[in-house]
Amino acid sequence: MSHTAHIPSHRKPRRSASKLALRAGVAGGVLGTIAVAGAAGPANAEPVTETIEMPTLGSLAAGSNLASAVAASAEASQQEALDQSLQTLEQAALKKASQDAKKAKAEADRKAAAERAEKARLKAEKERKEAEEAAERASRTSTRTQLATNSSSNDGGSSSSSSSSSSSDSGSSASDSGSRTQAPTGSAASIVAFARAQVGDAYISGGTGPNAWDCSGLVQAAYRAAGIDLPRISYQQSSMGSSVSLGNLQPGDILYWGSRSGSYHVAIYVGGGKYVGAQNSSTGVVERSLDWDPPSGAVRIL
Template identity: 65%
Template sequence: MSLTAHIPSHRKPRQSASKTALRAGVAGGVLSTIAVAGAAGPAQAEPVTQTIEMPTITSGLSTTVAASAQATQQVALDLETQANEDAAAESAAKKAKKAKAEAVRKAEAEKKAEAAAKKKAEAAERASRTSVRTTLSASSGGSGSSASSYSASYSSSNATGSAAAVVAFAKAQVGDAYVPGGTGPNSWDCSGLVQAAFRTVGVDLPRVSQAQSTFGTQVSLNNLQPGDILYWGSAGSAYHVAVYIGGGQFVGAQNSNTGTVQRSLDYDRPTGAVRVL
């Protein structure tokens, strides 16, 4: 047997001519490309610019943004309006509080002034009456018998006719309030009551006590009759009047403390009297 016979070969099989030629062509092309690139030099490649068209979304977005802006503006306006209203309310409340305090202060001042004036008037009235009483006491000589006859004469008559009507009206007003300038029907001052009483019988007296104290005939306090007009102070300048009702009593609108009362002449003796009826 030959030494070389049937010994398998370990060499790779030979490639076919077609594959060899293909590989050669590819390699040649690559080398040619490299060569061309090398020959072209270091020139930089042109940047590639490409415009990408994005989808349009501004239509819906603009509506949403506009609505949001309008809502924000409305909220701002509402807040501003509320702030203005709150400021106005606070200012009005402060003004009202100040006005109330001022009204209370004025009312208190007026009340004090009224009380002071009333006190002063009452003091003046008391002083005048005291002076009148002193004068009457001096003129009577302080005689007890004179005082007794003075009181006895007051109860010597009974009211009749028109005088009775005047007396009845005056007595019917007892308990009514005293109000300066009052002419009824439920509040009086002294001359307003006397005038209204005589008006019931068709006699139109002057309005004020000074004129009433000279209307009619002057009569002595020792000879009084029901329906006579009593006055305090001098005739023509009297500061108070009342109606004598008989029995040593009179009815008069005295002052704001007592109102219209029925009193004995000894309670507050008059200066004089006039007879109208």
Template identity: 65%
Template sequence: MSHTAHIPSHRKPRQRASKSALRAGVAGGVLSTIAVAGAAGPAQADPVTQTIEMPTITSGFSTAVAASAQATQQVALDLETQADEDAAAEKAAKTAKKAHAEAVRKAEAKKKAEAAAKAKAEAEAKERAERASRTSERTTLSASSGSSDSGSSASAPSSSSSNVSGSAASIVAFAKAQVGDAYVSGGTGPNAWDCSGLVQAAYRTAGIDLPRVSQSQSTFGTQVSLDNLQPGDILYWGSAGSAYHVAIYVGGGQFVGAQNSSTGTVQRSMDYDRPTGAVRVL
């Protein structure tokens, strides 16, 4: 065997050397490029400026926008004007309603005042007529009583005119003159009475001041029998000192008293409502 049999062919090593040289050359070029770039320092990037072009508003579009704004403003003004008109109308309606109510109230007040004035005038006229009638009746009764005192014929003891004094005649005349007047609890005249108010007023014409209430009047004086009454005596119903009603005996078995709200002041027979007892003050 040749001593060169184990030696590789010389051609293959050359090919490999060529490839290695090529590779080394490329790598060297790359390294050179990096080295140059590193020596030059970092690159400064230029700022990028981008311009955006906005659409151009045409004159027609501007006019439409202005017109729309003007229309909106006009609508707002119209609404405000309508609101003011509505408020004014509502206020006027309220004022008119108030004025009408006031006019109605004044008319009713005037009507009531006229009715009250008419009623007052009628009442005053009636009162004047009643007073005139009472005055005439008192005059006639006084004259009759005076004639009886001078010696007229006598009647039963309980109503004997010979026992009627001037004071008794005055009391009886006053009591009879009030017949027909109204009964009012607590009334003391001149046209409305309660029972004790009438008796007190009748005795006042004779200058005698009686207590105000029937309980006290039933014990003011001397107790007398119902069979021995004289005109002017005070009749009472109930117990003496706790009487609930009083009247004036006017002779002839009759009395005058302010009875109740239904009958008013009346002249009645003692048989109509028999009293419990009587007192004599004169």
């Protein structure tokens, strides 16, 4: 067996080429020193037969390429892992965005359906009110026509009555509060017809029609329908004409509450022991019995 010692060339793949070259240079220096020492020694000294096998340039290049390949592989693996992580995050973000979009669409659909239902309800409510108002107007028109017809027939009957009959009727009309069945005639009929046609209208302070009134506004409009102008304020209306007792009322008389010169409420006597007045915001325009709220007095304008 040869006495030559062989140095194995196995090296770690991550050692850089510069380190390998440095080590090769150091080894070369050592060999040079050994050779010089051998030449300066005794002539009969045995020659140095031990040799050291140094790595070749090819092996150095192969090691460098292997280190580069390992580094490139590690970088590729790291990039692949990063790409997979980014892809996972993108998929999660897309999934969440899709879920949020579905929720937003469902909420928008719900709100749209609720708005449509509310619009339909409001439309139906409006149509119902319009139908009720139309029916009420038709009823008032019918009432007004019927009262006007009755007034005309009563006027014709009274003009053909005999003087004795007229005298008897006068006595009966003087006690209208007792019989309470006298039908209005002439201007009184127009006043009563107008007042009754407004029953059901709303009450509003300062209201003068056509669908909302206060007490004096209704009285003023009713008398205007008969061609008679009255002041606007209740105490001014009750100060006009002549005072009459509540036991001698005739249709068309103005009823008042409070003192005659300081009344706070007025209404129109329509016969049969009843009156029509714009009472308050809760009741609106109503027809009531005198017993429901007895007035303080009455005046006669006609």
